[in-house]
Amino acid sequence: MTNILSYLTLINVINVHFYFVHGFRKSELDSSYNGLSYPFQYFTRDEWEADPPTNVRPLTKPVPYVVIHHTYIPSACNTTEKCFRAMRSMQNYHNSLGWGDIGYNYCVGSMGDVFEGRGWNNVGVHAGRANNFSIGICLIGDWRVATPPEPMLETTKKLISVGVENGSISPVYKLVGHKQTMTTECPGSALANIISTWDHYTKEILKF
Structure with missing residues (x-):
């Protein structure tokens, strides 16, 4: 003994x-949170020191769409602390617009780490009328010309797979870029070209 x-x-x-x-x-x-295991580094809202949300609405799941974004500003982050600052910066800006929290459900850093935004269960503010029918995933950085790092791209695919496995995203979901939901350059030409080769991508312009 x-x-x-x-x-x-x-x-x-x-x-x-x-x-x-x-x-x-x-x-x-331990890459797990709320009983879910993640095949990547996962950081919670508490870890990046998010302010409490003031606008929370439940998301009806599984959603039929995944919307891909880039930040443009803030720029790409390649350390945990830089990504934490980027998350806080985005939340502060989105709060100033009256969104009541960071707009995205999840964000991904250059190292392939995932940062919790509104999560799987809450409606985001990221794609106009598509908000109620989608999970918004933002790749932190300006991807108009530069190509996102491979770990970032691979983690984004894995994150979508986790969403399908846990019932948050429909197994027959459609993948689109932000510019397919409203007038914008997002997610940037370089990233848009890449996701156009992924499974489930659709050229559809979403109108609700």
């Missing part, structure tokens, strides 16, 4: 050491 307690104490000491010395957060040690 003494040996078992000593072993457990040692494990706890090691975990504490890694947390404080190496700066790992919960999501870097």
